[in-house]
Amino acid sequence: MGKYRIVMIGAGNVATHLARALDMHFDVVQVVSRNPLHASALAAQLRNAAAAADISAIVTDADVYLISVSDDSIPDVAAHLSGVTGIVAHTSGSVGIETLQCVGAPHGVLYPLQTFSKDADLDIHEVPFFIEASDSLADTMLTNLARALSQNVMYADSRQRAILHIAAVFGCNFCNHLLYISDNLLKQGGYDLDVLQPILKETMRKAFATSPFAAQTGPAVRGDRSVLDKHLGMLDHDTALLYQTISDNIQSSHNITKP
Amino acid sequence: MGKYRIVMIGAGNVATHLARALDMHFDVVQVVSRNPLHASALAAQLRNAAAAADISAIVTDADVYLISVSDDSIPDVAAHLSGVTGIVAHTSGSVGIETLQCVGAPHGVLYPLQTFSKDADLDIHEVPFFIEASDSLADTMLTNLARALSQNVMYADSRQRAILHIAAVFGCNFCNHLLYISDNLLKQGGYDLDVLQPILKETMRKAFATSPFAAQTGPAVRGDRSVLDKHLGMLDHDTALLYQTISDNIQSSHNITKP
Numbered sequence: 001m002g003k004y005r006i007v008m009i010g011a012g013n014v015a016t017h018l019a020r021a022l023d024m025h026f027d028v029v030q031v032v033s034r035n036p037l038h039a040s041a042l043a044a045q046l047r048n049a050a051a052a053a054d055i056s057a058i059v060t061d062a063d064v065y066l067i068s069v070s071d072d073s074i075p076d077v078a079a080h081l082s083g084v085t086g087i088v089a090h091t092s093g094s095v096g097i098e099t100l101q102c103v104g105a106p107h108g109v110l111y112p113l114q115t116f117s118k119d120a121d122l123d124i125h126e127v128p129f130f131i132e133a134s135d136s137l138a139d140t141m142l143t144n145l146a147r148a149l150s151q152n153v154m155y156a157d158s159r160q161r162a163i164l165h166i167a168a169v170f171g172c173n174f175c176n177h178l179l180y181i182s183d184n185l186l187k188q189g190g191y192d193l194d195v196l197q198p199i200l201k202e203t204m205r206k207a208f209a210t211s212p213f214a215a216q217t218g219p220a221v222r223g224d225r226s227v228l229d230k231h232l233g234m235l236d237h238d239t240a241l242l243y244q245t246i247s248d249n250i251q252s253s254h255n256i257t258k259p
Numbered sequence: 260m261g262k263y264r265i266v267m268i269g270a271g272n273v274a275t276h277l278a279r280a281l282d283m284h285f286d287v288v289q290v291v292s293r294n295p296l297h298a299s300a301l302a303a304q305l306r307n308a309a310a311a312a313d314i315s316a317i318v319t320d321a322d323v324y325l326i327s328v329s330d331d332s333i334p335d336v337a338a339h340l341s342g343v344t345g346i347v348a349h350t351s352g353s354v355g356i357e358t359l360q361c362v363g364a365p366h367g368v369l370y371p372l373q374t375f376s377k378d379a380d381l382d383i384h385e386v387p388f389f390i391e392a393s394d395s396l397a398d399t400m401l402t403n404l405a406r407a408l409s410q411n412v413m414y415a416d417s418r419q420r421a422i423l424h425i426a427a428v429f430g431c432n433f434c435n436h437l438l439y440i441s442d443n444l445l446k447q448g449g450y451d452l453d454v455l456q457p458i459l460k461e462t463m464r465k466a467f468a469t470s471p472f473a474a475q476t477g478p479a480v481r482g483d484r485s486v487l488d489k490h491l492g493m494l495d496h497d498t499a500l501l502y503q504t505i506s507d508n509i510q511s512s513h514n515i516t517k518p
Contacts (some may be wrong), residue, residue, distance in 0.1 A: 048513045051278030052272040071486065094478075114458050115476055117465065126421055126457045156448070164491050166502075171441035171455045172462040174505045175434040179463075180471035180512065184432035189415070189422035196430045197467060198385045200371050204463070206376065208456060213441035217374055217430030219353075224413035227330065227353045231425050238508055243425075245504040246433045253439065 004063040004141065005029045007086075009055070009077055011038035013116040014091055015068035016045070018149075021124045022066075025148040030059045055080045062086045064141060066110065071095050078102050087138045093165030096158040097132050108133035108142050111161055112150075112161055113168060124149050130156035130164060181239060216254065220247035223256045263400065264288045266318055267308075268336055269327035273350055275304070280305055280383045284407040288356075289318045289363060314339045321345045323400060325369065330354050337361050342422035346397045352424030355417040356391050367401050370408075370420055372427060377492045383408050387424060389415035396463040428470075440498060460509035475513065479506035 004026045008019045010035035023046045031046070033039035036053035043051035052058065058065075060083055067077050067090040074090050081088050081103045088100055088107040100107035109132040114122065127196050129146035131137035133152065146153040156164060179200075183193045206215040228247060232240050243256035250256070263285045267278045274419050278287050282305045291311045292298035298310035311317065319342055327347040327425075333349050340347050342364045347359055348364040359366035368391040373381065380428040380484035388405035390412065405412040412465035415423060438459075442452045478486035487506060491499050509515070 003430065018407065061456045071483070077439060094489060113454060115461055115465070120461075120465065120468075121463055123457075128457065136447045149272075152454075154450075154454075160448040160450075162489065162493060163444050164450065166493060167434065167441040167444040167448075167450075167455060168458055169477050169490065170437045170444070170502075172458050173475070173501075173509075174394060174437050175459070176462050176466050176471050176474055176476075177479075177505060177509050177512070178429045178433050178437070180475065181508075182426040183471050185422050185426040185429070189419040189426075191413075191419075191423065191426075195372060195387045195413075195423070195465065198382075198387065199427055199431050200434070202374050202379075202381055203435050204459065205380065206374070206433050207438045208452065211481070212435050212442050212452070215435055216432070216439065217435075218428050220432065220436075224330070230353060231428065234400070234421060234425060238511060242504060242508050243429075246436060249440075249501050250432075250436050252497060253436070 003027055004145070005059075005061075005086075006064045006066060006080065006145075007032065007059055008042070008049075008063045008066050008068065009033075009058075009067035010066075011035065011042040011067065012070075013118050016042055016114070017116045017122075017124065018066065018068060018112070018119050019049075021149050022145065026145070028063075032058055034259055046243050052124075058084070060084050064089070064145065066091065067100075074099055074166075075102075081105075087141050089138070089142055093161055093168070097134065098158075100134075106133070106138035106141075108138040109156075109161065110142050110146060111156065111164070115172060118206070119172055125151055128152040128154060130154050130161055132157055132161065176199055181242070213253075216250065218250075220250040221254050221256060223251070262286055263322040263404070264318075264320075264345075265325060265404075266291065267301070267325050267327065268292070268314070268317075269325075270294065270301040271327065271329075272377050273371065274325075274327035274382065275377050276381075277325065277350065277371070278308075279304055280408050281325075281404065282308070285323075285404070288321055291317055295444045317343070319343050323348070323404065325350065326359075333358055340364075346400050346413075348401055349395070352427070352496055354396075356393065359393075365392070365394050365397035365400075367397040368415075368417075368420065369401050369405060370415065370423070372423055374431060384410055387411040387413060389413050391416055391420065391422055391490055392429045415467045440501070472512075477509075477510065479509040480513050480515060482510070 006028045007030045028049045031043040038180045039051035043049040063086045065088045088103045089110045111130040114127040131142045234236045265287045266289045268291045287308045295312035301307040302310035322345045324347045347362045370389040372466045373386040390401045412482040
């Protein structure tokens with residue numbers, strides 16, 4: 001494969017991590033962001049990239065245009081890319097490939113299943129990348145890009161990508177929120193969230209070593225009504241509703257008959 | 260401290276882990292379990308312990324009686340311990356210390372905040388142990404026991420212990436169930452739960468490095484109605500109810516106004 005010339009559109013968390021990693025293998029030639037400070041800040045971290053705040057100033061002869069902007073802004077960005085010669089791809093879990101049809105050029109999706117923060121380094125080699133492409137050219141080029149970054153490259157059509165995204169919402173966004181609830185409770189008891197770290201680590205180990213279904217423990221799956229009632233009685237209205245809903249779902253998933 | 264002679268009542272997951280660890284520092288002299296096979300199996304893993312299936316055969320002159328049985332069985336066991344000379348403690352997160360008042364002797368609670376499986380080794384030195392005691396003798400002895408096992412020994416009265424238990428239900432039992440939901444969804448997409456491991460690892464790292472409140476991401480906290488509706492439309496009734504309830508709780512916790 002040649003050394004693709006890449007334009008990064010967007011300068012947020014995902015764009016920053018991808019551009020820095022891609023710049024080690026390819027030439028990121030331009031960063032385009034409506035926010036000129038963000039565009040310059042990202043371009044300054046790359047070997048040889050110009051910054052642009054206006055999408056009409058976009059380099060038109062690059063090989064790859066990567067769109068890493070908020071979901072809502074993707075159609076607007078795509079509408080400005082009909083004059084480019086390279087392939088166009090977005091990086092969103094929730095947006096279908098058809099949103100890029102308007103560009104005319106070969107197009108696709110490069111979806112990294114990870115949560116990125118600008119200031120946190122992470123091992124991009126382990127991040128699963130999911131590819132969808134309009135044709136074999138886009139497929140080959142996006143696969144080349146992803147394989148340069150990660151050992152874990154798979155295919156996902158738009159439906160599969162939506163499923164991956166929902167699974168990540170449950171497994172990551174929602175788990176994080178449950179840790180927030182735990183954190184609040186622990187503060188009421190005079191403790192720090194750190195006291196949960198060993199049990200959480202062991203819970204995760206077990207879930208992946210066997211299966212989350214086999215590893216389920218706790219009062220709901222035991223059908224322990226007296227503990228459930230005691231807990232519900234100690235919680236405020238909203239937290240009790242959450243506790244009840246999740247416990248009900250555990251019981252119906254495991255066919256526990258409610259007493 | 261002297262080398263306490265300990266009787267373990269119970270032979271389940273918690274009893275097994277505690278007895279094996281205690282036997283390295285103290286003398287576990289007897290294992291009592293209604294199930295004779297379980298009693299023998301655990302006693303055989305200890306240096307010099309007898310097995311008994313009938314609690315009326317309990318050694319009466321030990322220093323410590325540890326009750327690691329199901330919550331419902333604790334009052335019944337306690338009723339049989341009025342003749343013993345040593346201190347009596349249970350290991351439950353949900354049962355108050357007053358359940359042991361009937362034993363007469365100094366008593367207390369030794370609560371390890373961990374999920375134990377008989378076949379999984381884990382580093383007990385990192386497990387937080389929470390102590391409650393009826394008097395200073397029980398406090399000293401239970402603290403000595405816990406400090407021999409773990410570097411992380413704290414105090415918790417019965418209310419605090421209940422809070423710790425609820426926090427563990429949210430942070431561990433419920434998170435595990437959300438991984439089960441993710442696992443189901445991923446199977447529908449043709450993927451394995453392993454694809455979530457990198458994002459989950461990073462989610463946990465962020466939650467503990469900053470705070471789960473600061474680390475919250477996803478469509479609910481962004482107030483992204485179009486993604487929320489798309490996801491709800493793809494889920495079955497029960498899973499959609501779970502998704503909606505958790506998303507609502509995220510939005511009210513973060514003061515996100517619903518559109």
